[in-house]
Amino acid sequence: MPDEFLCGTTTVVGNGGDVIEAYAATPVAPTGAGGVVVIHHMPGFDEATKEIVRRFASWGYAAVAPNLHHRDAPGAASDDAAAANRAAGGVSDEQLLGDVSGAVDHLRAVSGSNGTVGTIGFCSGGRQSLLAGTGLPVDAVVDCYGAFVLADPPAEMNRPSMTIRDRLSSLTAPVLGLFGAEDSYPSPAEVAELDAILTAQGTEHTFVSYDGAGHAFFAVDRPAYRVAAAVDGWQRIADFYHEHLGQPQGWGR
Amino acid sequence: MCTYTTERATVSGSGKGPARWTRLDTATVYFDHPVHALADHTLNIDLAPHEGAPGDRVALELTAEAALALADAIHVALDAVPADLKV
Numbered sequence: 001m002p003d004e005f006l007c008g009t010t011t012v013v014g015n016g017g018d019v020i021e022a023y024a025a026t027p028v029a030p031t032g033a034g035g036v037v038v039i040h041h042m043p044g045f046d047e048a049t050k051e052i053v054r055r056f057a058s059w060g061y062a063a064v065a066p067n068l069h070h071r072d073a074p075g076a077a078s079d080d081a082a083a084a085n086r087a088a089g090g091v092s093d094e095q096l097l098g099d100v101s102g103a104v105d106h107l108r109a110v111s112g113s114n115g116t117v118g119t120i121g122f123c124s125g126g127r128q129s130l131l132a133g134t135g136l137p138v139d140a141v142v143d144c145y146g147a148f149v150l151a152d153p154p155a156e157m158n159r160p161s162m163t164i165r166d167r168l169s170s171l172t173a174p175v176l177g178l179f180g181a182e183d184s185y186p187s188p189a190e191v192a193e194l195d196a197i198l199t200a201q202g203t204e205h206t207f208v209s210y211d212g213a214g215h216a217f218f219a220v221d222r223p224a225y226r227v228a229a230a231v232d233g234w235q236r237i238a239d240f241y242h243e244h245l246g247q248p249q250g251w252g253r
Numbered sequence: 254m255c256t257y258t259t260e261r262a263t264v265s266g267s268g269k270g271p272a273r274w275t276r277l278d279t280a281t282v283y284f285d286h287p288v289h290a291l292a293d294h295t296l297n298i299d300l301a302p303h304e305g306a307p308g309d310r311v312a313l314e315l316t317a318e319a320a321l322a323l324a325d326a327i328h329v330a331l332d333a334v335p336a337d338l339k340v
Contacts, residue, residue: 042255043286073307079288080307083299086259087281123286124255147254157258185254215254216286216293224293 002250004028005057007050012066012106015098021067021074022103023050025057027248030112034139034245035062037103039096039121039128044069044082048221052120059238060248061118062110066099093131093164100132116245120237121146122218127164133175134167140244141175142237145215147185150193168197175205176240178233180213180226208236256294259283268300268311277311278303287314296320 007025014020023045036056040049045067056063068091073081085091104117118140121129126146133141143149148162175198179191186194191209198205210217210229217226218233260282268277277300287295296317301310315323331339 041286042257043288046288076307079312080310082288083281083301083310083312084307086283087261087279087299087301090257090259124257145254148257153257157256159257162257183254222286222293223291 002029003058003060005054007054007057010064010106012064012099012102014066014070014102015095018071020070020099020102021045022064022106023053023067024062024064024106025053026062026110027057027060027251029250031060031062031248031251032112032114032246033061033248034114034116034118034241035064035107035110036241036245037100037107037117037119037132037138038063038065039100039119039125039132040065040068041121041123041125042082042086042090044078044085046078046082048219055234056241059241060251061241061245062107062113064103064106066103068096068099091128093128096128096131097135100128101136104136104138114246116140118142118241118245120144123147123216127162130171130175131164131167133173134164134170138173140241141171141173142240143175143177144218144233145179145183145186147190149186149190150197151186151190165197168194168203169201171198171201171203173203174240174244175203176236177205177207178218178229178236179207179209180215180217180229181209181211182214185215206236206240208233256283256285264300270309270311275302275305275309277301284317290314290316292316 005027012022053063069081069085072084116139119129119132120142122144126143153159213226213229216224217229262280281299295314298313299310
């Protein structure tokens with residue numbers, strides 16, 4: 001059947017040449033379309049992340065999620081690895097770029113790929129998806145409610161600067177941004193400013209802010225889940241990747 | 254949102270993890286998304302042996318209200334103990 005895909009744990013060559021764990025799902029037959037790097041959120045390389053990888057493969061795109069916490073706890077459960085990473089200081093932007101770069105290479109090597117690669121991330125991964133777009137040659141960037149892109153964390157969080165404002169001029173890939181109008185991180189004002197910056201620099205983008213939705217409205221296992229926003233958001237993601245990564249041959253919509 | 258903030262403390266004691274009791278010497282405390290609790294954000298505490306395996310930790314995910322209630326209970330319990338017993 002044309003909709004078959006294989007999925008499971010593999011490895012990619014991440015930052016610094018480190019071989020790190022990854023979860024991949026790949027259509028069995030060549031599709032002539034591109035692939036998607038799924039960037040997991042701070043709670044880790046978890047089941048929700050793997051389900052998203054499988055969703056893209058079910059659409060006909062090869063997809064891979066690098067385990068950003070692999071180095072901190074090889075072989076550990078995802079929640080334990082996330083805790084170990086947190087205790088060790090988190091994922092640096094440098095590491096993120098190196099690990100996503102390895103995932104991009106993995107996808108470009110998939111048989112039958114058209115060579116295009118998109119990124120997607122949720123929450124912390126949303127910021128990191130944009131970050132990847134500023135530093136890596138990707139073709140489509142999806143940012144789902146990434147915070148601290150323009151605004152640094154509040155002073156009481158006692159965090160060093162996290163903004164990637166100065167890097168945005170390097171962002172050339174088209175961007176789809178999906179946000180909750182009731183979210184505070186990023187706030188509607190920050191989303192509007194990012195919208196204006198991308199418009200001013202000529203970066204193709206579409207931003208959607210959903211009324212009645214706050215942060216993490218895609219998360220089906222959290223109280224924040226908002227079905228209308230999530231259903232519309234997934235459709236917009238599908239349309240965006242079809243436009244920029246190609247239509248998988250033999251796969252219906 | 255992911256808050257990124259993380260507090261760390263050196264502790265001394267023991268806890269029971271998934272398999273056995275273990276000596277604990279580090280605590281990581283943060284307010285962020287839970288893995289299991291039915292809330293969007295929780296106060297999360299990981300108590301771990303410094304050189305143990307990642308899975309050896311003792312983990313808690315408490316709502317903000319519950320975490321403060323726990324902190325108050327800890328203070329009340331310790332305040333009721335003669336000082337010479339707390340050394």
